[in-house]
Amino acid sequence: MSKTSSVIVVGAGIAGLAAASRLQSFGYSVIVLEGRDRIGGRIHTDRGWGVPVELGATWVHGMDGNPVIDLAQQWDLETVITDYENLWLHDTKGVVLEDDDQVELEEQFWEALDEVEELVEQMDEQNEADISLQTALDIVLSKWELSAQDRRELDYAIASLIEHEYAADSANLSAYYWDEGEEFDGEDCLFPKGYDQLVSTVAEDLDIRLEHSVQTVEYEQTGVRVLCQDATFEADYAIVTVPLGVLQAGSITFSPALPDDKQKAIHRLGMGALNKVVLRFPKVFWEKSAEVIGYIPKKKGEWVEFFNLYHTTGKPILVGFNAGSYARTLEDWTDEKIVAAAMQTLRTIYGAKVPDPTHYAVTRWGADPFAGGAYSFLATHATDEDYDTLAEPVGDRLFFAGEATSRQYAATVHGALLSGWREADRVHKLD
Numbered sequence: 308m309s310k311t312s313s314v315i316v317v318g319a320g321i322a323g324l325a326a327a328s329r330l331q332s333f334g335y336s337v338i339v340l341e342g343r344d345r346i347g348g349r350i351h352t353d354r355g356w357g358v359p360v361e362l363g364a365t366w367v368h369g370m371d372g373n374p375v376i377d378l379a380q381q382w383d384l385e386t387v388i389t390d391y392e393n394l395w396l397h398d399t400k401g402v403v404l405e406d407d408d409q410v411e412l413e414e415q416f417w418e419a420l421d422e423v424e425e426l427v428e429q430m431d432e433q434n435e436a437d438i439s440l441q442t443a444l445d446i447v448l449s450k451w452e453l454s455a456q457d458r459r460e461l462d463y464a465i466a467s468l469i470e471h472e473y474a475a476d477s478a479n480l481s482a483y484y485w486d487e488g489e490e491f492d493g494e495d496c497l498f499p500k501g502y503d504q505l506v507s508t509v510a511e512d513l514d515i516r517l518e519h520s521v522q523t524v525e526y527e528q529t530g531v532r533v534l535c536q537d538a539t540f541e542a543d544y545a546i547v548t549v550p551l552g553v554l555q556a557g558s559i560t561f562s563p564a565l566p567d568d569k570q571k572a573i574h575r576l577g578m579g580a581l582n583k584v585v586l587r588f589p590k591v592f593w594e595k596s597a598e599v600i601g602y603i604p605k606k607k608g609e610w611v612e613f614f615n616l617y618h619t620t621g622k623p624i625l626v627g628f629n630a631g632s633y634a635r636t637l638e639d640w641t642d643e644k645i646v647a648a649a650m651q652t653l654r655t656i657y658g659a660k661v662p663d664p665t666h667y668a669v670t671r672w673g674a675d676p677f678a679g680g681a682y683s684f685l686a687t688h689a690t691d692e693d694y695d696t697l698a699e700p701v702g703d704r705l706f707f708a709g710e711a712t713s714r715q716y717a718a719t720v721h722g723a724l725l726s727g728w729r730e731a732d733r734v735h736k737l738d
């Protein structure tokens with residue numbers, strides 16, 4: 308670096324902040340442009356409840372060697388391990404499933420996935436085109452003798468263990484690639500004092516311009532120009548870290564247009580939906596020691612999971628999760644209607660006397676113009692190479708980071724963080 312080179316980072320989520328802070332530490336002049344009135348993006352801790360409540364990311368997935376854990380240790384951030392097996396699973400009528408029945412259900416689920424894997428291997432040998440994971444499951448399960456209740460239970464497991472993790476219906480996931488990607492070993496944990504501690508520490512000393520929604524990114528051989536509604540910024544380089552959902556919506560104009568292969572990858576990949584309903588009650592009426600309350604619904608994928616925040620906060624708060632198309636459907640409902648649907652499930656489980664919540668919050672990540680969904684997934688006909696294509700720079704001036712540019716760790720906080728560092732290093736190497 309001969310002079311002080313300048314970089315504009317678009318987006319103050321963890322990827323953008325990680326890129327910006329690394330470049331600043333290398334001596335670059337960095338400005339971060341953020342459309343919202345807050346930093347953190349899909350890490351969003353709501354502090355209006357007396358205790359931190361996560362409306363976006365909650366967990367660090369896999370603690371061993373995870374860079375988020377390295378930072379947490381460096382900054383002395385408290386973490387608490389989550390035990391997803393501390394689950395009270397209720398059947399369709401609300402009765403708790405016996406341990407043996409739960410074990411049997413899990414075994415059936417894994418057996419079904421093994422058979423799907425065999426089917427997919429055969430398809431691959433015969434060079435057959437991709438199908439959805441659900442189609443593959445249907446082929447496998449059509450050969451099994453399953454009662455309606457057996458099928459409901461398996462559908463619960465598919466929703467809880469696949470659709471909630473990938474934020475997509477199995478009908479939209481690629482049978483070939485849905486579970487590509489890598490994981491860190493070890494337990495999962497959360498930040499009882501808020502995920503936003505990570506964000507604010509990474510953001511320290513950065514020049515961040517909030518409420519600067521980027522509309523156009525112009526790039527040429529000598530530099531970049533980034534246009535917001537009321538301001539224009541120029542720099543030597545730009546790193547764009549907006550979510551895949553924002554790129555898919557085309558709300559930022561690139562000039563010249565992005566290369567064809569990048570545009571195709573943007574549209575082949577899926578942007579998933581995962582929403583939360585946070586409910587605060589006058590007192591705990593559920594299993595106090597449970598971490599997860601599961602429910603086997605009549606209709607596939609509806610209200611299968613509530614997390615018990617009493618466990619970590621000592622407050623009577625439950626967080627209901629919905630994913631995929633049901634999550635998108637609920638986004639069109641009023642808050643009151645969504646809460647009523649959650650309460651119907653809780654009253655099926657715990658009885659008609661369950662009180663109404665005193666406070667609630669509802670997320671709509673899909674309708675959020677700065678997100679367009681929760682996180683990326685490998686849709687039918689996409690491949691994990693699409694993540695690499697998204698990560699590729701365009702020329703020597705325009706770079707891309709964010710969870711959907713991480714082939715190894717897409718859809719996670721650590722994937723986003725690593726992608727920010729990756730692009731900071733890439734700029735530095737080129738400069």
Ligand SMILES: Cc1cc2nc3c(=O)[nH]c(=O)nc-3n(C[C@H](O)[C@H](O)[C@H](O)COP(=O)(O)OP(=O)(O)OC[C@H]3O[C@@H](n4cnc5c(N)ncnc54)[C@H](O)[C@@H]3O)c2cc1C
Nearest residue numbers: 318320321322342348349364365366521677709710719720
């Ligand atoms: C409900 C939910 C639960 C999740 N749970 C977990 C979890 O438990 N563990 C985990 O590891 N991950 C989880 N994730 C995923 C994780 O939150 C993301 O992968 C990660 O935070 C993405 O970071 P990012 O920097 O790539 O994107 P973002 O955090 O979305 O940052 C991008 C930034 O760009 C901004 N932006 C968008 N458009 C513009 C524009 N035009 N101009 C300027 N700025 C713009 C956005 O406002 C945003 O701040 C979850 C996500 C959601 C939604």
